[in-house]
Amino acid sequence: MSARNPGTNLDLQWVMKVRVNTQSVLKRAQNIQGLKTPKKQWQAAWLLKAVTCIDLTTLAGDDTPSNVHRLCLKALQPIRYDLLKSMDMHDKGITTAAVCVYPARVADAVKSLKAANSSLPVASVATGFPAGQTLLETRLQEVRLAVADGATEIDIVINRMLAITGQWEALYDEICQFRAACGDAHMKTILAVGELSTFTAVYRASLVAMMAGSDFIKTSTGKESVNATYPIAIVMARAIRDYYLSTGHKVGFKPAGGIRTAQEALVWLTLIKEELGDDWLHPHLFRFGASSLLADIERQIYHHVTGQYAAYHELPMA
Numbered sequence: 001m002s003a004r005n006p007g008t009n010l011d012l013q014w015v016m017k018v019r020v021n022t023q024s025v026l027k028r029a030q031n032i033q034g035l036k037t038p039k040k041q042w043q044a045a046w047l048l049k050a051v052t053c054i055d056l057t058t059l060a061g062d063d064t065p066s067n068v069h070r071l072c073l074k075a076l077q078p079i080r081y082d083l084l085k086s087m088d089m090h091d092k093g094i095t096t097a098a099v100c101v102y103p104a105r106v107a108d109a110v111k112s113l114k115a116a117n118s119s120l121p122v123a124s125v126a127t128g129f130p131a132g133q134t135l136l137e138t139r140l141q142e143v144r145l146a147v148a149d150g151a152t153e154i155d156i157v158i159n160r161m162l163a164i165t166g167q168w169e170a171l172y173d174e175i176c177q178f179r180a181a182c183g184d185a186h187m188k189t190i191l192a193v194g195e196l197s198t199f200t201a202v203y204r205a206s207l208v209a210m211m212a213g214s215d216f217i218k219t220s221t222g223k224e225s226v227n228a229t230y231p232i233a234i235v236m237a238r239a240i241r242d243y244y245l246s247t248g249h250k251v252g253f254k255p256a257g258g259i260r261t262a263q264e265a266l267v268w269l270t271l272i273k274e275e276l277g278d279d280w281l282h283p284h285l286f287r288f289g290a291s292s293l294l295a296d297i298e299r300q301i302y303h304h305v306t307g308q309y310a311a312y313h314e315l316p317m318a
């Protein structure tokens, strides 16, 4: 990951003066979706880039040490070796950016990666994921325990009640406390945008999260009914850009929830390139939070290499 965002004091005046123009955001999103995405070998290259930006995720009630182990092995060899060899990419060390699990599974992931002699980061969701409706002390302790178990990235969820009711100072204070509890672990702040009522609220929550020292802002838990959408991403990307122009600190962006196809991944990369520029097209500033995107990307790469579509059973998945 890159240099950390140290955060700033809460600038409430800035937060409150923001107004987002819904129509122009929707128009921009349509415009981006209409742009041509790369084809042939350029598409394959972009898809490999997408792979390196995935936080390969399992966040299920029935997660066990063995499926976390499989997830880790898949993160370390995300694309079948023979396919990479055909593209002369077999020796480029392509892995996903991280694995992402529940706090209780962090130790399993750390153990599997260590056994594989890998330093791939383990990200843990925390702070009462997905609802964030546990007591503050419990949420803080969850962060500390995940870090103690070896997580080097923590995906916190914000207290939506504070954002929905406009208690920005209280939200800032909570996120600052989470940042302190993270210590050296990088903090991604999940806004759960599907539960915030307006684009203006999304922009304000993004700003507050960055002022409080988030290293990334992330759209969703994947458990809300509305997760990562392109219009919301534009609002968050503009907040990231404005924060960078004002403070000089680059904050990363992580869309998450419902991103399943290679074609969507290409649109997301286009959106980031258009809105934030090439600096953000790297895992230290951009991640996909996704549990099943990799399967489709590997399938498209199989098609690129062989000219045929693989059955899902031909590609070993986490």
Ligand SMILES: O=C[C@H](O)COP(=O)(O)O
Binding pocket: 057, 059, 100, 220, 221, 222, 223, 256, 257, 258, 259, 289, 290, 291, 292, 293
């Ligand atoms: O942070 C990651 C999300 O929970 C993943 O959501 P997904 O299962 O819809 O890909």
